[in-house]
Amino acid sequence: PQVALTTSSVSGMVTDSVTNTPIAGALVAVQSTSLQVITGGDGRFSMTGITDPAFTVRISAAGYLSSTASVNGTTHAQYTTNAALTKNTEPATGPAAGVVLRSVEPSRPAIDPQSKIEIEAELYNTTTTEKQVIVTATIFDAQGNTVEEIQQSKLVNAANSIAPIKTLAPSAVAEVEFEWHNLSRSAGTYAFVVRVQDTNGRVIADGSTAFMINPLAQIGGDVSVNPPITQAGSNQPITMKANVMNFGNLPIPAGQPGDGCEMCCRATHLTSGSGYSVRHPGGRSHLVAGFV
DSSP states (O other), rough: OOOOOOSSSEEEEEEEEETBBBBBBOEEEEEEOOOEOOOOTEEEEEEEEOOSSEEEEEOOOOOBBEEEEEOSSOOEEEEEEEEOOOOOOOOOOOTTTTTEEEEEEESSSSSSTTTTEEEEEEEEEEESSSSEEEEEEEOOTTTTTTEEEOOOOOOTTTTTOOOOEEEEEETTTEEEEEEEOTTTTSSEEEEEEEEEETTTOOOOEEEEEEEEOOOOOOOEEEEESSSSSSSTTTTOOOOEEEEEESSSOOOOTSSSOOOOHHHHHHHEEEEEEEESSTTSOOEEEEEEEEEE
């Protein structure tokens, strides 16, 4: 007999109601719970562990009107819910009215740990007067948690490109670039939400995109020898120092090739060592070995 499910799951796709293109970085949340996920670059999402057979999902994305979808189940099951969101066309008011955020695009769809990604936002001043705006961004993980707030951006081909307030010429298209170094962040989908504000702090436009951080186990570091040159047969003591780091976002199992401590101990006589085990993402080991 088939085993009855004890929780429900829901999956689906979020698209633009006019163009039918996928919306990356949309937030999908089960109301009255803490369950939420971010759509990937293809607009798709999947969520498990829903304890109530009947539930309501709320879908929201930067630059769109939010939407809800109700599942009126009586038993736990696997459900599919697709959502088509409508652009928020409410006209902006205030000193920056008329500035439109045309697009938000990553430099590449996926990056490795310890690498940098660039996000480019295209702004369009639809008016015949100069406008001043502030452009910021927020990065969210796949569960919708805030990873980092980014306040600094660069206005491409501008004299004072990194100034907090960006000046947009009349009827001009401007490109604003963000850079983010991911360190050893966990693998998965991340959303990058850009917000355009006037100088009074009012949000007049926003948009989002999504990118992936790849899973990777990677060791790196450097070795120094003191003295760098010695005479063969001189019996002069030599010290070797190694700095080893886990540059990936996956743990390295004990005893595997690439564990800096074990490699050094096998190769030389280890006289001292310190640091956080390289078996863990972001871990460092500082090793000193001496021999004659």
